Amino acid sequence: MAISIEDHQLPYNTHNLYDVNFFDDKIRTLVTHTPSFVNTWVAETQQKIHHNNHPADHPLLVGLDIEWRPNRMRQIENPAATLQLSTDKDCLIFQLLHCPTGIPQPLRDFLSNKNYTFVGVGIEGDVEKLVGDYDVSIGNAVDLRVLAAEKLGAVQWKNSGIKALVKEILGKQIEKPKRVTLSRWDNEWLTGDQVQYACLDAFLCYKIGESLYAA
Incomplete structure (x- = not known):
């Protein structure tokens, strides 16, 4: 299958690991609500980013996305439930809502570090949330839609979604099933479909950004 997921089924209540397969890429995906695992992921990711040989004019990219439980009532705005970050073939799905101590400082420092460029589709809304x-x-x-419009020389991309960008820039097809998009992202245990969906959103943002900056 072009897109699939393998659950490592670790016997812990702190975290789990998955391999999300997207065509020729295997994305190692950590799902956790535990600060110590988040801190380790951040430290290892920073090491990998800096050890990769980037051209001097190429930004250090991180794909970013969030998910939250759909707002069913007009007066109630549900908080972000998960934060997804991806660099190359590593992804973190951090269950913000279930973290017992709040967002750990190393992650806050990582997100606010101006040496990294966080890329996403409509990322301003995610940042605001x-x-x-x-x-x-x-x-x-950096909003990938704006970057695509600039690099591809067509203003139409400013209103595009991730499916269109993946098709145009990566030459691949993805589906965004509503049953997953509108699912209970605030559940303590995410389903395999949710993990695959959340991982790919961040990973594909990274891949689109990588391709556009290399153009």
């Missing part, structure tokens, strides 16, 4: 829900600031955020 993270600030409002968790008082988290993102140091340097």
